[in-house]
Amino acid sequence: MFYREAGQFKTSYETDGQILPIRQDRIALFATLAVALLALPLISSPYMLSAILIPFLIFALAALGLNILTGYAGQLSLGTAAFMAVGAFASYNFMARLPGIPVLLAFALGGLCAAMVGIAFGLPSLRIRGFYLAASTLATQFFVVWCLTKIPWLTGHSSSGVITAQKMEILGYAFDTPARKYVLVLGVVAFMALLAKNMLRSNVGRSWMAVRDMDVAAEVIGFRLMRTKLLAFAVSSFYCGVAGALYAFAYLGTVEPEAYNLDLSFRILFMIIIGGVGSILGSFLGAAFIVLLPVFLNILAHGLALPTSVASNLELMTFGALIIFFLIVEPHGLARLWQIGKEKLRLWPFPH
């Protein structure tokens, strides 16, 4: 009843261009952010923070990165984890080789390295399309992980290629407890999500979507395919790179290159499918879903006292079945369900 746009007239294009044109949505967003920033660190258990919320945010960021590339620019990629790896290992190296460098700068530089790698591996996209491109992005995946295992310099000459992330400090303030790590991650993710939203509602975003929807027409209108696609690869990889760095620094702590394997790429892909391809909100919903589902199923199986191997296999099957189920019920993902829900709410109590 209270969810209406009626009565909210926009008197300038500026207000109409706002991120969330409906006031209730705006209020909801700010409330969510406030709760996330102020209340959650205080009331959540360390388990909640360090095993659910932190990975959720990190994966959401990676999913957002992939969504920019796949959902908005239309380039299907199976190499997300590789870009994450580049970001992580590059940040590690910046921290190790430039002592005293602020950790956020190291993340940003790590992201830039990932962006560069992204551009290099995005070049084929100028000629290759669709599943051919998707399959080729696996080259990135395998090649990057191989490089990290092969080039000792990249892993600080640790004999087995394992790195231990340095402590995160900003101006002497150490982010070392789960709550502090969480706040740092939340800050980074919220800021980057805002940037993404801005990009997507201005000309860059439109250029990506145009290329996605019909690249020949985009070219005729005056978008330069090369620049647009490579920019998409760069930005997407930057996001993934930062997410990868956070994954190493704020989540795992000590990582081997294998942690960024194909499996991880696929998990991120699921997030955007289930959440919604081409939706920022979807990246978050999808990440939440994929992080929580196994936990939930695991607890459920435990509650039912199933033999563990049966439970594990059932979990795998349920996971697969749910993916299919979602695709059938709503190919545009949770974000679309959310939107339909809202549209219905707007029409409520009338059915149409």
Place this chain on the structure above:
Amino acid sequence: QVTEQFVALPSYRVGPYAAGGSGFYGGIIDYFNLVNANGGINGVKVSWEECETEYNPSRGVECYERLKTKNGGATMVEPLSTGIAYGILDRIPQDKVPMTTLGYGRSDAANGKVFPYVFPLISDYWSQAAAMIKYLGDKDGGVAKLKGKKIVHLYHDSAFGKEPLPVLEALAAQHGFELIKIPVAPPGSEQQSQWLQIRQAKPDHVILWGWGVMNSVAIKTAQRNGFPREKILGVWWAGSEEDTVPSGDAAKGYTAMSFNTPGNYPVLDEIRKKIYSGGKGNLADQSRIGSVYHMRGVTAGILFVEAMRTAQDKFGKGKPVTGEQLRWGLENLNIDEARQKAIGALNMFPPVKTSCDDHEGSGAVKVQQWDGKKWNAITPNWIVGDKALVRKLVEESSNKYAAEKKITPACMK
């Protein structure tokens, strides 16, 4: 009020390594059940909870975080995955939950001054590599005989496969053999080119540092290229039924390391009798009782229970100990042959005696050979490699870690 000794088991029973995971965790759980059936440790029952990790670091961390606070708090964790072990390495000292890494993980964690909460019990990768070279030398009539020989290190191209390189390289320099390193891109389901290279190099020995499907494929491919399996020596993660059975006859004669002596033991019979006959066994397939992974799991169970017992001896019998106390127990383990006999596991694994300096507690291994049906030990005694060299490397590496992490190495009380 906590009345049980709670252990966190982030296990994996699906995915590519499910076979190993189910055997190993099955063994631990079977032994815990046995201990509980026998009345617990001074009356304290062991309890545990599993959580499926799929051998995936990120899920492993979540499992650890979830389990660590359950049932009054986990007092021990065993992830059976190097990746997960890395992921929780920083967390365990903070949470005061000791982690065992039986035969995997960081070798330098043997240094308890830097890694007070990590226990690579019995043997770690570096000790194993040293022991392998010792064995190969002895086989040829003494390590001096290795001079001028060729040894291929065929390895899983990952942190796991690269871990022993420092030891192998140091020993190659020391003994004058040629070390040929041939990596296999994971997962390793195709190795034709590697084995052709091996065939061309005509090595005297091949060390197979593999995991999962890589092992059976290696054995098969050796056969198709006519390379004698007797000359292949696998690591202990390449030395289970899961690695040889799928290769069929090709595996006959293949040798591998182990920190168990294959065979039957009273403790296994007891498990059969008290646990499986009552239908409470963890393995779906009873014939797997006493298989390599299962026995390894039982061994892990024995070590945990002994550590709990040791800790109770110090901190008070008949009540569960905390993680910190259990850490002490793990650091002061002393399982000699007499104790093994009492448990019904004499010679099933080497005697273990840990200390602050030595979280490994043994470093001794055996070599076993597959006869087409089962594994047989082919070294009567436990083998220990060049301990001094390994120790030196452990010190160097762990101190580097300590410096990076700004830890001052010290023993804990």
Place this chain on the structure above:
Amino acid sequence: MNISFFFEVLIGGLLSGVMYALVAIGFVLIYKASGVFNFAQGAMVFFAALTCVGIMDKFGLSLWLAIPATMVAMIILGLAIERVVLRPLVNQPEIALFMATIGLAFFIEGLAQLLWGSQVHKLELPIEDVPLQYLLDNFNIIVSQFDVIAAAICGVMVIVLALLFAKTKVGRALRAVADDHQAALAVGIPLQRIWAVLWAVAGLVAMVAGLLWGARNGVQFALTFIALKALPVLILGGFTSVPGAIVGGLIIGASEKLAEVYIGPLVGGGIEGWFPYVLALLFLLVRPEGLFGEKIIRRI
């Protein structure tokens, strides 16, 4: 350079390539029928092999009885997939169908292990995996007889399927379906039935691949990964071409082995994981639709 060694590597590579092609054909079938990249093909290979050995183990059947039983299972699986997964997804974007096959892969993997356990098994076919003595004696070249027979089986499959696509009206209808589901429905092509049949056939192809690969590597979860080896083959040969799969297989197999042996040592080895992908990628830069793939029509 030792020339006989070179040939040994080359031949070994070509034969491995055929083994890859065996898996790639399964992908081609589905792609041709629906324009979908079937990620679950690897899982189907695993399912087939595990079902076969599972039946032998649990019910003590001989291989010759287990194989037909597995065929039945694969056909049922194919039909079920069409009914439950594909039918509701007609006319959805290709990416949605692709994702659905990923979900399917998980489901099948879980199902297989739930039914038959996660143990690894051996699978013995009456073909021994040993070097052909004649070649070994006379040329000192190692060629496994197993591979030669596998190559023959693969050849037969390729010919049969290629004829099916080229010569029958079903073949034409399949190509139509891949272009436009809606229009295919509109002209009365029984999409559902065709898909069901094709998935069943893909299941049988997966079974052949599963048995051969299972005999080679043991029946274990890692069989699902051989899909990753088949992918570069597929892109190189073109998603839509059955002969492309085999030609791509030969090229990929040979060059990956040669690269590992001759380039690998220079860069630290282990390049087989990515080399085929990079090769296929470079190739695509020249021909974006692969060797024999259908040209991608871009027009406004």
Place this chain on the structure above:
Amino acid sequence: MTTLHAVPSIQPAPQPYLSVNNIEVIYDHVILVLKGVSLQVPQGKIVALLGANGAGKSTTLKTISTLLRGERGDVTKGEVQFKGERIDQLTPNELVKRGLSQVMEGRHCFGHLTIEENLLTGAYTRSLSRAELREALDKVYHYFPRLKERRASQAGYTSGGEQQMCAIGRALMAKPSMILLDEPSMGIAPQIVDEIFGIVKDLNTKENVSFLLAEQNTMVALRYADFGYILENGRVVMEGAADELANNEDVKEFYLGMSGAGRKSFRDMKFYRRRKRWLA
């Protein structure tokens, strides 16, 4: 357009061949597009379905041919009958077999197939001998000589009009007894438009094929049709015999572009009904 009101409806022949009864269609769970559409096509007649953009013509046709399912559309009410049988639950394949074919709006040729292969897929449901196929092909080529010239080209590379002909020809290959034609004249050169309608009339009179024809080119459509429905905003607002509709003042004004004084020049539109000017 509030000036249009249903004229008293004249019931078509009592036994309808195809009848659509009060269907309601929703896209994407929220967009209500058809709000109770009913129409009948008697056997052997040509019925035109007219209406502005977005009125729901294509949706109506897709509902009949059950192709709606593929577009996330749901029929929430009503039913469709063909030859006295309910067909809403059948698959398109079964419909084609029963003799009901649709030519979709916007061409939808199989881009990678040649023109001839496209036509051949049209005959999928019929098991024809080689000679019969040849004959069927020749008939289409006879109607559309242009297709014959381009028979070996991939349809994706042919011109818009050629694709349109291909789509129509493809439907003819199934030898249907009832065709749903969605905007057949779109993008077709004038004399071919006449030919296409000629073909329609031809099939109608010689082979007794019935047609339901969604068409924007009202003038031509009404010339050839027997009966017409006018759809607006998802409702039938007017129906009647074709000549009656053609003489209706409103239809004349809005659908035929005629005012009292005959046809207006398109150039005059500049001053006609001008509402807004472009703000610079």
Place this chain on the structure above:
Amino acid sequence: MIMNEPDMHFGSARKTGPVILDLQNISLSFGGVKALTNISFDVRQHEIRAIIGPNGAGKSSMLNVINGVYRPQQGEIIYRGQHRKNMDCYQAAKSGIARTFQNIALFKGMTVLDNIMTGRNLKMKSNFLLQALYWGPARREEIEHRKKAEAIIDFLEIQHIRKTPVGRLPYGLQKRVELGRALAAEPEILLLDEPMAGMNVEEKQDMCRFILDVNDQFGTTIVLIEHDMGVVMDISDRVVVLDYGKKIGDGTPDEVRGNQDVINAYLGSH
């Protein structure tokens, strides 16, 4: 805001300028198919130039040559005095050539407003970092272009569907949006490929009105392909007729209407 007085003396008295686009001896073939054979014609500033001809005559191909989607094997294009062998899409767009397509080529996943905004992309200058921050110049620019886009939306009378994804729109409205996207570029030459296909008379009337208005008020030159002879004869200044890739007629509507070749090949005996 300029409110032009309606131009009362059209027809012969229309003010057309000098030749702006001159196509000389253009030949284009695809493999064996000769789409265009040695075609020459010119377009004057401010005129409405129609191209007609039977299906497959090469009309769309001609437009594709003009804006650089196809490269002719032979011939020369003189655009605003510059000689070129062929155009390149981006250059063409940059130098003021915009177009619509026969098979609607809108960006299906985007809203009407966004589609129209894409048309303004060449006029947008701020870099992507500024856009990411949505700060200062970027913000101002966005709003300013939004105003222009809104003006077009008003002009085309599609305010009500501003925020609808174009994929959901009926065919006719999509055509209108596509025109809007082309107009957003403020082109000098507007190429329209069958803008009125699939419309009823009323909608065609609207479309004519838009085209005439654009032509009139901005002096935009228009090249138009259309099969509706009523429209072509009414609104175009000069007509080129193609058949089988060859030019068979060129002149004012009246001249063309009388040309026997054209009648035979295209118009038929109406």
